[in-house]
Amino acid sequence: MTEKCYYDDAYTYTWESEVIEVIPKEDKYLIVLDKTYFYPEGGGQPSDSGTIDDIKVSYVFEENKKIYHQVEKAPKKKTVLCKLDYEKRFINMQQHTGEHLLAATFYKYYKGVSNAFHMGEDYTSIDISLPEVSPQMVKEIENKVNEIIYKNVEVKTYLKEIEEAKKLPLRKQPKVNEDIRIVEIDGVDFCPCCGTHVKRTGEVGIFKIIKTEKSKGATRIYFQCGKRALEDYSKKHKIVSILNEKFSANENTLLEKIEKYMADVREIENEIKELKREAVVCEAQKLVKNSKETVIYEEYDNKSIDEIINISKQLFQMGKYIFIGLSLKEMKLFITHNTDLILHCGNIIKNELNKYAGKGGGSPIQAQAIFESKEDLIKCGQALRVICKSLEDE
Ligand SMILES: [Zn+2]
Incomplete structure (x- = not known):
C-alpha cells in the first residue's frame, strides 16, 4: 500500500520517498514508493509526470491500493528525490475544479447530470444529460461558474465512511464502498472524487465554454479554465488581430467585412462562369x-x-x-x-x-x-x- 499524499496536499511537488519495489516490465520498470504525490490516472484525470532521481516518470497507475510509477531505468538508491511536473499538475487542478463548478451549476439550474469527463492535452469536456443546451444556457452557466470563481470559496476534501457519506447532499453517488473522498465546494457542491483540486475557487482563474455538441442524447460541453483558457484566448486574439489587419477592420466590423468580401467573391465567381461560357x-x-x-x-x-x-x-x-x-x-x-x-x-x-x-x-x-x-x-x-x-x- 502506498500513502497517497496528493489526497491531503495537491501543492507539494518535490519530496523524498523510500523505494519499496522495483518491477522490471518489458523494457521499462515499475517503481512502488512508500508515499507519493504523483497522481495515478483515474476519474477522468490523466496521471502526473515528473522524475524520480532525475529518471523520467512517463505514466502512473493504481492497482490493488499500490501506485506504480513507470520509468525507463531503475533508480540506484533506496531513498529517492521525486519531482512533479507542477505546471501540468496545476493546469489539471484548474481544469478539474472547473469541471466540478460546471457540473454543479448544470445540476443546480437544469438538473443536468454530468456523465463522462475527459481531461487531456487536446481538450477537456463533460457530457451533460440534457439533449439540448442553448446558447442562452451556455452564457448563463458560464456567468454563474465565473461568479463562484470571483467569490473565491474554499474547496475542502475529506474521507467519509459510506453511511456518513450518504447523509451528505451528494450530486453523484460514490463508486466505492469505503474511504469515500468527498470534494466540498463551500456552499456550492458535494461530490465524491479522487482527483486533485485547487484550495479556493479563485485559483481556477477563469472559466470558458468553448463549444457544445450533441452526443447520444446528451450534450458534450468543451471548456477551458485558468492557464488553458488564457492560452486559448491568446491564440484566438492573435487570429482576430491578423484578420483585422487583412480586412482593415476591428472587432466590431470584422464579421460584416468578411461577409461583404464573401458576397463579392461569389459575384466574381458568377461573372467568371458567364465569361467562360461566352x-x-x-x-x-x-x-x-x-x-x-x-x-x-x-x-x-x-x-x-x-x-x-x-x-x-x-x-x-x-x-x-x-x-x-x-x-x-x-x-x-x-x-x-x-x-x-x-x-x-x-x-x-x-x-x-x-x-x-x-x-x-x-x-x-x-x-x-x-x-x-x-x-x-x-x-x-x-x-x-x-x-x-x-x-x-x-
Ligand atoms: Zn474532482
Missing part, C-alpha cells in the same frame, strides 16, 4: 470559321481538358465534326466526333499510344490520353489528325 461559344465559332474541313485540330497552351470538352459540345451544335483538342498545360489530348464516319475514338487512340509514352482510352465517340512529354503529346495529336483526314477522304 469564351467557349466564341472559340467554337472561331474554329468553324477558320477550318473548312470536318477535322478540326487545335493546340491550347492555357486551356484545361474540361474547357476543351466544353468547346467540343458547342462545336457539335454547329455541325458534324471530328475534333482533336490538346491541353499543353495538362499534357492531355481529347478526341471526339459526331459524324457518320466509321471512327472509334477509343480504339484509334489506343493504337496510336503504342508509339508514345502516354496512356488513355475511351468510347467510340470520345477518348482522352495523358502524356509524359509535350513532344509526344503533339506528335500523337498530329498523327491522329492525319488518320482522321484520311478517313474523311475515303
Whole structure:
C-alpha cells in the first residue's frame, strides 16, 4: 500500500520517498514508493509526470491500493528525490475544479447530470444529460461558474465512511464502498472524487465554454479554465488581430467585412462562369470559321481538358465534326466526333499510344490520353489528325 499524499496536499511537488519495489516490465520498470504525490490516472484525470532521481516518470497507475510509477531505468538508491511536473499538475487542478463548478451549476439550474469527463492535452469536456443546451444556457452557466470563481470559496476534501457519506447532499453517488473522498465546494457542491483540486475557487482563474455538441442524447460541453483558457484566448486574439489587419477592420466590423468580401467573391465567381461560357461559344465559332474541313485540330497552351470538352459540345451544335483538342498545360489530348464516319475514338487512340509514352482510352465517340512529354503529346495529336483526314477522304 502506498500513502497517497496528493489526497491531503495537491501543492507539494518535490519530496523524498523510500523505494519499496522495483518491477522490471518489458523494457521499462515499475517503481512502488512508500508515499507519493504523483497522481495515478483515474476519474477522468490523466496521471502526473515528473522524475524520480532525475529518471523520467512517463505514466502512473493504481492497482490493488499500490501506485506504480513507470520509468525507463531503475533508480540506484533506496531513498529517492521525486519531482512533479507542477505546471501540468496545476493546469489539471484548474481544469478539474472547473469541471466540478460546471457540473454543479448544470445540476443546480437544469438538473443536468454530468456523465463522462475527459481531461487531456487536446481538450477537456463533460457530457451533460440534457439533449439540448442553448446558447442562452451556455452564457448563463458560464456567468454563474465565473461568479463562484470571483467569490473565491474554499474547496475542502475529506474521507467519509459510506453511511456518513450518504447523509451528505451528494450530486453523484460514490463508486466505492469505503474511504469515500468527498470534494466540498463551500456552499456550492458535494461530490465524491479522487482527483486533485485547487484550495479556493479563485485559483481556477477563469472559466470558458468553448463549444457544445450533441452526443447520444446528451450534450458534450468543451471548456477551458485558468492557464488553458488564457492560452486559448491568446491564440484566438492573435487570429482576430491578423484578420483585422487583412480586412482593415476591428472587432466590431470584422464579421460584416468578411461577409461583404464573401458576397463579392461569389459575384466574381458568377461573372467568371458567364465569361467562360461566352469564351467557349466564341472559340467554337472561331474554329468553324477558320477550318473548312470536318477535322478540326487545335493546340491550347492555357486551356484545361474540361474547357476543351466544353468547346467540343458547342462545336457539335454547329455541325458534324471530328475534333482533336490538346491541353499543353495538362499534357492531355481529347478526341471526339459526331459524324457518320466509321471512327472509334477509343480504339484509334489506343493504337496510336503504342508509339508514345502516354496512356488513355475511351468510347467510340470520345477518348482522352495523358502524356509524359509535350513532344509526344503533339506528335500523337498530329498523327491522329492525319488518320482522321484520311478517313474523311475515303
Ligand atoms: Zn474532482
